[in-house]
Amino acid sequence: RFVRELVALKRAAGPAPLLWAPRVALPGRLALLHALGIDLLDTTEGLLRAAEGYWVWAEGQPDLSAPGGAPTEELSRRLLHVEEEYAREEERVRRFLKGGRLRELVEARLPFEPALGEVLRYAEGEGYPFLEEHAPVVGSGIHPYGTKEAQYRPEMERFRRRFLSRYRAPPGKELLLLVPCSKTKPYSRSPSHRRILRTLSEGGRLPAIHVVSLTSPLGAVPQELERVFPAAHYDIPVTGNWDGEERIWVLNALRHLVGGHAYQGIFVHLPREEMDWV
Structure with missing residues (x-):
């Protein structure tokens, strides 16, 4: 009340x-x-x-x-x-x-x-x-989201809701590549993501590949959104263990993503523990 x-x-x-x-x-x-x-x-x-x-x-x-x-x-x-x-x-x-x-x-x-x-x-x-x-709509630097309560901050909930209600994959993306997030923000600056992007670029198929990072607490972050707030400005503890709610955020985002775009194929480059439920 x-x-x-x-x-x-x-x-x-x-x-x-x-x-x-x-x-x-x-x-x-x-x-x-x-x-x-x-x-x-x-x-x-x-x-x-x-x-x-x-x-x-x-x-x-x-x-x-x-x-x-x-x-x-x-x-x-x-x-x-x-x-x-x-x-x-x-x-x-x-x-x-x-x-x-x-x-x-x-x-x-x-x-x-x-x-x-x-x-x-x-x-x-x-x-x-x-x-x-x-709630803030822009940010600078990296902010800690180290508690369970931090996952429900309005800016995080806003991103999850708007992804499901507004986001559509860019035209011309034929293949979906799912990758893990990284501690480095934006993700594409991390060593692992840079290796992936370099390999795809050398193969000549990068423009047709939609790279999407799976992450808690945002669910899914397409490469073209990784520099927006709060995707580029959060830091969370990484344990490799996903609780039920974190999995729901990811799975809801994936259903929306796959259901709204006619991908010709989906490739998953994730740790084994995530492969079991994605």
């Missing part, structure tokens, strides 16, 4: 008015609340927790023990501590926001309060259209 009401309020008010949400913020919640479009937050909840005897942290649950195991400090020390925690976290939010990396800070705070993960999942479900409107 929180996400539903928040999205409705933001849509009704438009981008100009500042949205204030009193007594919902703890230091570790600031990144997510700002990412959801809340502009003004206060320190009331943290101060109340401090008055109850708790030490409040951006990285961790409020607890009753003093820092370093020292005796419990007096109330004024706890109040000063929580104000400083808010200030430090707000500075982090501004820094990450300026660098276009606020989502990374959001994900870093999720393990410390499970309720944050619940709110984020609802936002990515019911609130996806709103989040997608404010």
Whole structure:
């Protein structure tokens, strides 16, 4: 309900008015609340927790023990501590926001309060259209997508959805070649992809071959899209193990690709563990 009401309020008010949400913020919640479009937050909840005897942290649950195991400090020390925690976290939010990396800070705070993960999942479900409107469409450099939650970032979901709804293979492509992705971005700059492309070019058939990289969390990235955002700007842990959802993303992309173009043949150049299910 929180996400539903928040999205409705933001849509009704438009981008100009500042949205204030009193007594919902703890230091570790600031990144997510700002990412959801809340502009003004206060320190009331943290101060109340401090008055109850708790030490409040951006990285961790409020607890009753003093820092370093020292005796419990007096109330004024706890109040000063929580104000400083808010200030430090707000500075982090501004820094990450300026660098276009606020989502990374959001994900870093999720393990410390499970309720944050619940709110984020609802936002990515019911609130996806709103989040997608404010998600980046261009990028620079390489950004880490190291957590499971990162796979559902709006820019990733946007790519998957638009591939299935908009993408068509270029005319003149007679053969489909499926290859693994690479850590190097764009893929064609990696040593393995360069060898493949060089061999195809020497054979004189490269213009007729459609090279498509299979990858998580995007599903499939045709060579002509490998320099667009976010395909050219993500980095994920590579284990060789694909979970069920990652396989679904790939298989959905392949069904769309093959069903929408009359390839004369399909060639698969993938690791053995991927050959078993592709």
